[in-house]
Amino acid sequence: MKNYFKIVSLLLIVMVLSCTNNKEKKYHGVIEKIKDLEKDSIEYTIKSTDFFDTEQFVLVETKETSFYITNRKAKIKKFKCSECHSKSISELKMTNLKGQKAHSDINLKHASLKELNCNSCHPTQNLDNLKSNLDAPVDFNQSYKVCAQCHSTQYKDWLGGAHGKRVKGWVNPRISHTCVDCHNPHNPKFEVRYPARFNSKYSEQRK
């Protein structure tokens, strides 16, 4: 009888020890794991500043978030606009330019012309800036503010990170594309085209 107790107690000890030897903590789901292991401030050894110099980018700061976006002015071929547009649009219209048309490549397809025209975003004077609905000047590097006036849900998603795209990498600090990097402001809809790949083996296998 004594031996029996000894064996049973030994077995129990072995069982308990083998149970506590679990290496990885068990969670009910990945969300529980995330909540348990999350860190408020993580210092990565790799930073996106390793790929880029943040001085080339523009800082976006709101109450909730702050991140960098691409520099729009650096991308416009002929900036400043005032280098050509020394006169205001109304003055230009007065002079006879004999059929010369600037910006003839721009075919405005953004809402209907009844709702939006050139003057909705570009002021008639001081063309080096954009303008808000209330005629306040908006810097070209902050063009997202002009878009956000109508597209408020997209703007909110973009600030959070659900809409839009990173320039490179997933590490901090965040460097994202601005609206006009992906959407042509004069024709914002994505094109209809053929897919980039067709798998000839799939079609063979499924005959």
Add this chain to the structure above:
Amino acid sequence: MSKEDNKVKDASQMTWHQITTEKSDRRDAIKKLTAGLIAGVGLASTSCSVFSDDQEKEISQLTWDEFFKKNYKIMSDEERIQTVQRLEALYEKKTGNTINMSHQGPIEDVLFGYAFNISKCQGYMDCVNACIEENNQDRNSEMQYIRIHQIEKGHGFNFEKADDNYTNQVPAENHFYIGTQCFHCENPPCVNVCPTEATWKEKDGIVVVDYDWCIGCRYCLASCPYDGRRFNWSQPHVPEDEVNKNQHYLGNRMRKKGVMEKCTFCIQRSRNGNNPACVEACPTGARKFGNLLDPKSEIRWILENKKVFRLKEDLGTEPKFWYYMD
């Protein structure tokens, strides 16, 4: 020696003698032929190149060492470095080109997660091309990790009615697009069924395969509820000038016939702070990638602010790949 022993010896000599004399002609001919062949091959190899012997020796030595390496999971750091260097040397000796193979481990406090915006995906399939190029996938069998399913609206997520090899212009009227690939489950069934422990979940959540420990039984292929795994039915082929030379042992290094492979969240890129190739290639920004353990990351914002779902959640596989819509 006893008489009996001598007898036995005599008997054996007798039989040996009998055999040799009986078939002497043919045996002689074979002997001479093989001797001649050996001499001929030796002469040819020495006349062609002085170094070829050394080169071949080195290759066979490296291949020999490769055969007797451990499972990557239980290798020490030093052994990992040796293995990676050996593979680099082997590649250089065989093709003359240098590759850079990494053995970089997971980053601290990182758990990778992925989100896919089904309102934004337009079905362009640029991600598929980027994935194939980045991960050195077999060009002959047209292997691809990513599938983009075109589904008619009004039927829900009915993959029976989905088309993942469409030829129409996209986005097609009244259709939506949903991409699938390996979801890097937190509770991966493929890992549980592997008989050789050739596949496992890394600390940063990436489910990886040691291609040299895979025996090609395809249990994992059968166990995956998401069609996330691919098998090399033939020797994979990538044209030498198209090979991505920036490789990782657990990622896009060249595979062989008869082993499994799958999406690794581009381990060679993501562990260096880069986005996977599909995320970088997507022209619509429908693909999101980041660290789930960082409360300020974009992926966490999506999980907390958008209506997200995962495929076959009732299976309890806990994929780290969420879908959301605008």
